[in-house]
Amino acid sequence: KNQVEQSPQSLIILEGKNCTLQCNYTVSPFSNLRWYKQDTGRGPVSLTIMTFSENTKSNGRYTATLDADTKQSSLHITASQLSDSASYICVVSAQYGGATNKLIFGTGTLLAVQP
C-alpha cells in the first residue's frame, strides 16, 4: 500500500533555531518527492521537488534530502523565522506512465515558531 508518514506531528521551536522534519514513504513506482508549505487558510506551495537521482536540494533556508534506498526524506529549516510557522507536507509521486502522476500526501508536520 502506498503510504507517506511524517514525524513529528507537531513541533514548537524558538525563532532563530534550526529544525528537521522527517518523511518515510512506501510508494511504488517512485517518481519524485516534494515538500510543500501550507500556511493557515491557504493552499500548499511547493518548496522542493527531488527525483530519484537527487540527494539534496535547497530553496533558501530550506534544505531537503532524499535517501531512495531507505525511502526517507528530511526537510531542514535553518535560522527559523516567525513566517515559517505552517504545516509542512511531504508528498511522493508515483508515475504510472505518460505525463500524469499520482500524488500520495503525508499528514504534515505542524511547525510553530515562537519569538
Place this chain on the structure above:
Amino acid sequence: EAGVAQSPRYKIIEKRQSVAFWCNPISGHATLYWYQQILGQGPKLLIQFQNNGVVDDSQLPKDRFSAERLKGVDSTLKIQPAKLEDSAVYLCASSVDRQRVSYNEQFFGPGTRLTVL
C-alpha cells in the same frame, strides 16, 4: 501569472443541503484536480481532469459528489446532499502536464472551507 482561483472562500450549510464550489485554473493548464483536506490531514484526491475528461475519480463519493469541467477550463464541484463528515477544505489545483518531463508541478488555490452543521 495569476494563480488558481476558487470561490467561495468559506461556506456554512446545514446537513442535507446542497453546495457548489468553483475553480478557475492557471491559464493553459490542461490538468485540474479537486482535493478534500480534513483538518489535521493531508489532501485527498477526489477527482482529476485532463482537459474536460476524467482521469481519476476513484475516491469521489459518487452518490453525493459530482464534478464537471465542460469546456476544459473552469470546474465546479457539487455536494448533494451534504453530511457532517463533509466538513473540510476543498482545494483545487492545476498543472501543465508537459510530456517527457520528470515531474509536473501542481499549483494549488486557496481552498474553500466548508462547514456542515
